[in-house]
Amino acid sequence: xxxxxxxxxxxxxxxxxxxxxxxxxxxxxxxxxxxxxxxxxxxxxxxxxxxxxxxxxxxxxxxxxxxxxxxxxxxxxxxxxxxxxxxxxxxxxxxxxxxxxxxxxxxxxxxxxxxxxxxxxxxxxxxxxxxxxxxxxxxxxxxxxxxxxxxxxxxxxxxxxxxxxxxxxxxxxxxxxxxxxxxxxxxxxxxxxxxxxxxxxxxxxxxxxxxxxxxxxxxxxxxxxxxxxxxxxxxxxxxxxxxxxxxxxxxxxxxxxxxxxxxxxxxxxxxxx
Numbered sequence: 001x002x003x004x005x006x007x008x009x010x011x012x013x014x015x016x017x018x019x020x021x022x023x024x025x026x027x028x029x030x031x032x033x034x035x036x037x038x039x040x041x042x043x044x045x046x047x048x049x050x051x052x053x054x055x056x057x058x059x060x061x062x063x064x065x066x067x068x069x070x071x072x073x074x075x076x077x078x079x080x081x082x083x084x085x086x087x088x089x090x091x092x093x094x095x096x097x098x099x100x101x102x103x104x105x106x107x108x109x110x111x112x113x114x115x116x117x118x119x120x121x122x123x124x125x126x127x128x129x130x131x132x133x134x135x136x137x138x139x140x141x142x143x144x145x146x147x148x149x150x151x152x153x154x155x156x157x158x159x160x161x162x163x164x165x166x167x168x169x170x171x172x173x174x175x176x177x178x179x180x181x182x183x184x185x186x187x188x189x190x191x192x193x194x195x196x197x198x199x200x201x202x203x204x205x206x207x208x209x210x211x212x213x214x215x216x217x218x219x220x221x222x223x224x225x226x227x228x229x230x231x232x233x234x235x236x237x238x239x240x241x242x243x244x245x246x247x248x249x250x251x252x253x254x255x256x257x258x259x260x261x262x263x264x265x266x267x268x269x270x271x272x273x
């Protein structure tokens with residue numbers, strides 16, 4: 001099992017200096033440097049950070065990736081809020097253009113996985129026909145699969161708790177979608193925070209070990225992991241099924257460097273038990 005950490009979207013400056021801005025390029029490069037220094041095996045960022053790069057910055061990161069000086073394994077927060085999935089044909093065209101552009105750019109930087117969380121854009125509007133909405137979500141996932149096939153990536157569906165969206169709230173529901181669509185480049189993500197909010201049994205991990213490809217972890221209040229029985233049980237369950245993928249710390253940070261260090265120490269110690 002490998003450990004990873006999400007690069008936060010804000011500044012990494014010490015407390016009291018948060019007004020100092022960092023560009024997307026600086027956040028990505030410095031974030032990856034910090035991850036390597038702390039002993040993480042991988043790093044994760046948002047798709048938004050990748051898409052905010054200029055063409056010149058993309059070229060610089062591509063060169064750094066080829067030289068082994070820059071590495072991201074996954075990106076989350078896939079679809080921005082202004083591109084809802086449940087919409088008319090004109091909106092769908094803009095959404096699909098964005099998907100192709102984003103996956104192409106991520107693939108050019110060696111990123112292997114894109115996380116389909118994006119709770120706001122997959123929320124089914126109140127009063128909307130649920131069956132019709134699910135047809136559109138299925139069509140979106142098939143389009144993502146086609147783009148992943150073209151560029152050599154994998155999409156992992158992230159179940160989100162009911163406070164964040166009203167489609168696909170549990171690992172069991174996410175697994176049902178993955179199995180029903182049966183697409184080559186679409187697999188499942190399990191997030192210990194969302195599982196705890198939904199009071200999901202660890203058996204949902206055991207039952208779906210064959211399609212589980214990526215994991216997130218945080219505390220019950222979405223801070224760095226390290227204290228609760230559920231976090232420890234989540235990791236024990238992953239160990240018990242022989243999970244060999246990545247577990248990414250995805251949470252809010254106060255002092256990014258210090259808290260990322262503490263999270264790495266907790267994960268290393270727990271996985272070594």
